[in-house]
Amino acid sequence: QVQLVDSGGGSVQAGGSLRISCAASTSTHDWYCWGWFRQAPGKEREWVASYYIGDLRATYNDPVKGRFTVSQDNAKNTLHMQMVDLKPDDTAMYYCAAAEYGGTCTSVHAVSYWGQGTQVTVSS
Numbered sequence: 001q002v003q004l005v006d007s008g009g010g011s012v013q014a015g016g017s018l019r020i021s022c023a024a025s026t027s028t029h030d031w032y033c034w035g036w037f038r039q040a041p042g043k044e045r046e047w048v049a050s051y052y053i054g055d056l057r058a059t060y061n062d063p064v065k066g067r068f069t070v071s072q073d074n075a076k077n078t079l080h081m082q083m084v085d086l087k088p089d090d091t092a093m094y095y096c097a098a099a100e101y102g103g104t105c106t107s108v109h110a111v112s113y114w115g116q117g118t119q120v121t122v123s124s
Contacts, residue, residue: 002026002113004034004096009118017084020118022096024077028053031098031112033105034079035070038092038120048094050105051079059106063089086122093117 008020020036028034035050035058049060051070058070069082079096096115097105104110 002098004098004113004115006094006096006115006118009094009120011121011123012086014087014122014124016086016122017082018086018120019080019082020094020120021081022079022115024079024098026077028072028077028098030100032101032103034096034098035105036081036094037097037108037111038090038094040092043092045095045108047106047108049081052105083120086120088122088124090120091122093119 003025005023010018012018031053033050033052036048037045038048039045047061048064049068049070051058051072067085071080095117097111098113099105100112103112
């Protein structure tokens with residue numbers, strides 16, 4: 001059974017940085033993509049960023065472009081997201097997600113696997 005384990009969240013002041021990670025319990029070789037969604041209290045879960053394993057490329061939602069960077073550690077089956085210049089609007093629970101071929105990593109309805117989430121809190 002595939003497991004995704006989120007880690008690395010925390011609390012920072014606006015302008016600060018955090019790195020969150022997602023560890024997969026299996027090889028990611030057969031996956032199409034993985035990445036993160038986030039959900040703030042009272043809001044819907046929204047896509048943040050995706051990493052396409054075959055293409056070795058990342059894509060980002062507009063609110064985080066230029067501030068968040070996704071990278072994959074192949075040896076450890078781990079995905080990282082470095083977040084800089086954090087803003088209070090970035091406060092949310094961040095969920096790792098992965099999709100097999102046929103799915104996508106930009107829609108909550110098309111994801112194959114979910115992590116348990118890690119909280120990121122940014123104070124002003």
